[in-house]
Amino acid sequence: MKGIICEKIEAFRMTSELQEPELTDGHAIVSIRRIGICGTDYHAFKGNQPFFQYPRVLGHELSGVIERIGTNNAGFEVGDQVSIIPYMHCGKCLACSQGKTNCCMDMKVLGVHIDGGMRERIAVPVTHLIEANDLTLDEAAIVEPLAIGAHAVRRADVSASDTVLVIGSGPIGLGVMAFAKHTGARVIAMDINEERLAFCKSWAKVDHTVNALESDVKQRLSAITNGQFPAAVFDATGNAASMTRAFELVSHGGKLVFVGLVKGDISFSDPEFHKRELTLMGSRNAAISDFNHVLHVLRSRELDINRYITHRSSFDEMIEAFDGWLKPEAKVIKAILEL
Numbered sequence: 001m002k003g004i005i006c007e008k009i010e011a012f013r014m015t016s017e018l019q020e021p022e023l024t025d026g027h028a029i030v031s032i033r034r035i036g037i038c039g040t041d042y043h044a045f046k047g048n049q050p051f052f053q054y055p056r057v058l059g060h061e062l063s064g065v066i067e068r069i070g071t072n073n074a075g076f077e078v079g080d081q082v083s084i085i086p087y088m089h090c091g092k093c094l095a096c097s098q099g100k101t102n103c104c105m106d107m108k109v110l111g112v113h114i115d116g117g118m119r120e121r122i123a124v125p126v127t128h129l130i131e132a133n134d135l136t137l138d139e140a141a142i143v144e145p146l147a148i149g150a151h152a153v154r155r156a157d158v159s160a161s162d163t164v165l166v167i168g169s170g171p172i173g174l175g176v177m178a179f180a181k182h183t184g185a186r187v188i189a190m191d192i193n194e195e196r197l198a199f200c201k202s203w204a205k206v207d208h209t210v211n212a213l214e215s216d217v218k219q220r221l222s223a224i225t226n227g228q229f230p231a232a233v234f235d236a237t238g239n240a241a242s243m244t245r246a247f248e249l250v251s252h253g254g255k256l257v258f259v260g261l262v263k264g265d266i267s268f269s270d271p272e273f274h275k276r277e278l279t280l281m282g283s284r285n286a287a288i289s290d291f292n293h294v295l296h297v298l299r300s301r302e303l304d305i306n307r308y309i310t311h312r313s314s315f316d317e318m319i320e321a322f323d324g325w326l327k328p329e330a331k332v333i334k335a336i337l338e339l
Helices: 039-045 137-141 145-154 173-180 192-201 218-226 240-249 270-275 289-301 318-325
Strands: 003-008 011-015 029-038 061-069 081-084 121-125 130-133 163-167 187-190 208-212 232-235 255-258 279-282 311-316 335-338
Touching: 011 318, 029 081, 061 121, 061 137, 061 145, 061 187, 081 137, 081 145, 081 163, 130 289, 137 145, 145 173, 145 311, 163 240, 173 192, 173 218, 173 289, 192 208, 208 218, 218 240, 232 240, 232 289, 240 255, 240 270, 255 270, 279 318, 311 318, 318 335
Parallel strands: 163 187, 163 232, 187 208, 232 255, 255 279, 311 335
Antiparallel strands: 003 011, 029 061, 029 121, 029 335, 061 081, 081 130
16 A cells, blocks of 8 residues: 655655555554645654654544445445544543543644554544535545644633734634634634734634734733733744744633644743733644534535645655745645546
8 A cells, every 4th residue: 555654854755565554343444545744744744843752643634435345334334424523532531531532642633643544544443434425535634633623612612792912823823813713703813924814814804913023012902902901812833932922922811722732841920920910721633523613614615625635645645745835936825646
């Protein structure tokens, strides 16, 4: 079976000798058709991804078609188009018992902790398949990154009366913006790239944009919020300096949500933290309810996925294309592989 292995930092290898997946009880064999390229893949390639070991088959933003499946209670059949939930949780720990499978103590994420979907076929538990016959293969592949944004918004309990700030306009930040807008909230986008901020306006329909390189960022946010600052601030940058600075941008009594992950420590001023009675949250992955919410929004055609996906490649040409996607001048929002 053909697949692509990230053998070590900055080294991919195409192989036709991967072992074929076995069909076991409770699983399906899925023929992979689309693979979204995520920040996690870029970080793994560059050696910046926490909890990662080489060699590894990357790929966790996946859609495909069921090739083989046994009797199942979910009603899946051969030929069904599916999106894949890539978070393999244990089902036994305290988090899982509380329905927080997204932060399982023994989480194994496809393409991160265990081999992922950058191959022709993969065995997936039926419980981790989502029927997507009425979506395009592209839409089905990007359910997962959008679900991360939807989960962050749900975790912060954003309402229509809130003003929120989203820092970072990559694929995850854009998802946070889109789903915060879906709740009716007023959304401010912050980034260092004016072209990307314009995209936030046109695609995610944010209400205001702020360039993080400006000298008067706090004054701008104060003016937009009548001196109150945003009730929730989401940092989706994965940048330690941005995450540290974000503590100063939240309203008193507000919430700071770290959606992006940085390989390192974050420090903050305790007096600033305490005087705001700030709630600091981590937001990891997504739960099944978030996936279902994204499916509902995608089916309404509220989001223009054709603009969200800016680059694509065939599977065979991926290794050659990947390096270019890392360069800022490529202006990649979401790249996708086709099989």
